[in-house]
Amino acid sequence: MLPLILAVGVLFRLFNLGYSDFQGDEVVAQNYLWDERSFVTFLLTRTIGPGQFIISKIMNFFFLDSPRPEFYQRLPFALAGIALLIVAYTIIAKCFNKNAAIITTLLLATSGLLIAFARIVQYQTFVMLFSLLAIYTLHLYFQQRKEKFLNISAILSAVSLLFHYDSLSFILPIIFILAFTKSFRALFKYLIIVGAIAGSFYIPFILTPTFKTTFFFLLGERISSGTSHDSIFYSVKLLFIYHPKELLVLYGLGFLAVWIGFMKNASKLEKTSWLLTLALILLRFYLQASNPILIYSSTLILCLLILNFLMKMTKTIPSFKNLIELWFLVSFTSYAVFMNLPLTHIYNFFIPLFILVGIEFTSLKSTKKTLTAGVAALVLVVVVSALSFNFKAFIDTSPEYPWNSKSYIFGQMPRNVAGGEEVKGIFGFPYYRNWKEIKGFIDTKGLSTYNSNEKYRLVKYYMKPHEWIYGDVRYYIYIKLPQSLSKYEKPQEIPVLEGPTFAIYENLVYKKEMTD
Numbered sequence: 001m002l003p004l005i006l007a008v009g010v011l012f013r014l015f016n017l018g019y020s021d022f023q024g025d026e027v028v029a030q031n032y033l034w035d036e037r038s039f040v041t042f043l044l045t046r047t048i049g050p051g052q053f054i055i056s057k058i059m060n061f062f063f064l065d066s067p068r069p070e071f072y073q074r075l076p077f078a079l080a081g082i083a084l085l086i087v088a089y090t091i092i093a094k095c096f097n098k099n100a101a102i103i104t105t106l107l108l109a110t111s112g113l114l115i116a117f118a119r120i121v122q123y124q125t126f127v128m129l130f131s132l133l134a135i136y137t138l139h140l141y142f143q144q145r146k147e148k149f150l151n152i153s154a155i156l157s158a159v160s161l162l163f164h165y166d167s168l169s170f171i172l173p174i175i176f177i178l179a180f181t182k183s184f185r186a187l188f189k190y191l192i193i194v195g196a197i198a199g200s201f202y203i204p205f206i207l208t209p210t211f212k213t214t215f216f217f218l219l220g221e222r223i224s225s226g227t228s229h230d231s232i233f234y235s236v237k238l239l240f241i242y243h244p245k246e247l248l249v250l251y252g253l254g255f256l257a258v259w260i261g262f263m264k265n266a267s268k269l270e271k272t273s274w275l276l277t278l279a280l281i282l283l284r285f286y287l288q289a290s291n292p293i294l295i296y297s298s299t300l301i302l303c304l305l306i307l308n309f310l311m312k313m314t315k316t317i318p319s320f321k322n323l324i325e326l327w328f329l330v331s332f333t334s335y336a337v338f339m340n341l342p343l344t345h346i347y348n349f350f351i352p353l354f355i356l357v358g359i360e361f362t363s364l365k366s367t368k369k370t371l372t373a374g375v376a377a378l379v380l381v382v383v384v385s386a387l388s389f390n391f392k393a394f395i396d397t398s399p400e401y402p403w404n405s406k407s408y409i410f411g412q413m414p415r416n417v418a419g420g421e422e423v424k425g426i427f428g429f430p431y432y433r434n435w436k437e438i439k440g441f442i443d444t445k446g447l448s449t450y451n452s453n454e455k456y457r458l459v460k461y462y463m464k465p466h467e468w469i470y471g472d473v474r475y476y477i478y479i480k481l482p483q484s485l486s487k488y489e490k491p492q493e494i495p496v497l498e499g500p501t502f503a504i505y506e507n508l509v510y511k512k513e514m515t516d
Contacts, residue, residue: 009109018071051163081118112242116428158197254357328352343425
């Protein structure tokens with residue numbers, strides 16, 4: 001079973017990896033190519049850690065002039081995604097059992113969101129890999145009291161933090177558990193190691209103007225729970241684009257199983273609190289609108305439950321399951337319940353959730369056989385559904401999803417993007433618009449000015465050294481089904497060059513709508 005799951009996971013992460021043009025923040029990772037400042041100065045002007053930029057620079061050093069550099073740029077991140085599957089199975093099988101490991105690995109391998117992360121030049125796969133390893137080595141420290149495991153956990157945490165602040169989703173639980181188990185010496189050492197390694201970048205970063213801009217952006221738009229979005233509803237909306245509905249049903253049942261697991265051996269007050277929080281979460285999804293009272297009440301109750309969970313840890317040595325539970329509760333509360341607009345950052349609670357789902361589903365074997373058979377049948381349907389959906393979404397590019405309407409074995413795939421809805425946080429899907437041919441044509445005409453209905457930073461990468469300007473330009477590049485999701489209609493004039501994915505117009509009169 002494991003070889004088959006790994007084969008599926010590898011296929012979805014590596015097949016046609018270099019097909020798509022760079023998209024979203026992948027382009028940002030390449031900006032140092034044209035930055036006249038030093039690479040270190042470039043890193044200090046980014047809004048995240050240096051990890052993905054360093055990897056990008058290394059890969060560009062060897063493969064920048066290759067026919068399709070997109071493949072080589074993405075390869076390290078895809079390999080990290082594959083390594084996550086292997087590491088997850090190994091750790092879960094060792095700490096729990098092989099059945100729980102199989103279920104966890106299957107969920108990781110078939111999640112469309114995690115597949116998408118492994119197919120782009122971004123930090124997520126490394127953060128997920130380091131997070132699981134850091135939690136596991138902390139577990140080994142508690143079990144064996146050997147400081148080498150604490151040191152390794154701290155180093156992994158620091159390296160992960162050098163990729164992205166999302167690493168705090170597991171670093172904070174580590175700090176909490178060390179503090180509440182009164183492991184103050186270990187906590188001090190952990191903080192020193194993390195601070196020394198991560199501080200080598202973040203201390204200089206704090207002294208730059210970029211830090212202030214980044215801080216207020218994260219605090220004001222992403223973290224602070226305003227009234228513009230409901231994080232739970234918008235998160236589920238994104239999940240529907242990346243996953244088939246059958247798989248989401250399994251996620252939902254797994255989530256309920258995990259929630260019920262928290263109520264085992266709980267007091268009446270604790271059970272009431274867990275049920276009340278669940279009711280508030282479901283109500284938020286049902287209302288589909290931001291309600292500050294629901295947001296703050298559900299967050300407050302969960303924080304109190306986390307505090308209660310930690311208080312119980314003061315009297316015992318935390319098990320690996322305890323660490324996973326705390327990791328899930330902290331990351332879920334932060335990203336799914338409280339944050340205003342987490343978008344795809346909800347991935348931070350996927351690993352602990354999938355591990356707990358694997359444990360809870362495996363425990364059904366010792367209860368009712370009918371229930372076990374029902375879960376097995378559902379898993380079979382879900383596997384078929386996920387294989388079909390992911391094949392259509394990531395491998396079959398005729399036409400490309402989600403820019404076009406497509407169907408899988410159980411019906412229509414979500415049409416949000418194909419229907420013209422502007423959905424934030426969409427990336428990792430097939431996207432090829434033949435920028436090489438576009439630039440090749442304009443190159444033959446000499447250095448030119450241009451504009452496009454596509455995202456500025458994406459076009460800028462492929463069109464250097466030609467200049468993007470607002471106003472009358474020599475060439476207007478119209479992209480069919482752009483990532484910008486621009487609704488600007490195709491010009492009526494006759495293009496000087498047209499392909500299946502683009503049209504180039506010469507000397508068009510500038511219109512503001514072209515770049516809206």
